[in-house]
Amino acid sequence: MSPFPVILSAPSGGGKTTIARMLLARRPDLGYSVSCTTRAPRPGEVAGRDYYFISRAEFIAKREQGAFAESAEVHGNLYGTLRDEVEQVMREGRHVVMDIDVQGAVQFIRAFPLSVTIFILPPSAEVLLERLRGRMTESPAQLAARLQSALQELQQVDEYEYVVMNDELERAVSSVESIIDAEVVSRERLKNLRQQVGLLIERLEQEIENSSP
């Protein structure tokens, strides 16, 4: 089985960061792709763990060098997934969890078509607003920008293969785990399936021939 990227997208406040953190804490078969961003760190965020916090000039230079598998401007800041970061996690034999916006997801799938795409949906607008305000990480102007992007993001739900409702956190995390587990055994991802089945058939045919009177 080859490792694959798992893309989590949601409108801001939908819970993708929380879900990604819980998945990574409980599953050693998953790794995280740390993105670059030009936004300032929030209290408690750690450089190199949550993001690589870089300047706009550094970001543009990296983009010109082709370092990003995808990049997008989200809420006025630049964000990008480093190609090397994704490939490194997969080389280690782990699936790569990625928390990226809808525009980035569409670009990323072109570079990594075997990605699994999951949209995290809040149970209601009231709950989304409550969670976003409760997080208290944005100014009123930033919050307004995030709500505006949330409208656009919600309209892109059809681009995703799976949709998980984040009502109860534990249930949402388990649903994402079930999706990953099912994808691991999906026929299209199984390497050498033809050979394995061919060997089984060959051995059974021998047995039938030997045991026939």
Ligand code: ADP
């Ligand atoms: P996103 O990364 O999609 O912007 P976060 O993961 O930061 O969203 O979640 C937004 C806020 O909602 C956080 O304060 C988080 O703790 C809270 N939250 C996320 N999921 C749930 C849930 N199922 N129940 C209650 N609170 C939640």
Ligand code: 5GP
């Ligand atoms: P935040 O600033 O709240 O961490 O993230 C804001 C938005 O940027 C979220 O929708 C998040 O999914 C998205 N984002 C984070 N990293 C990346 C990335 O590498 N690429 C893209 N396209 N979006 C990202």
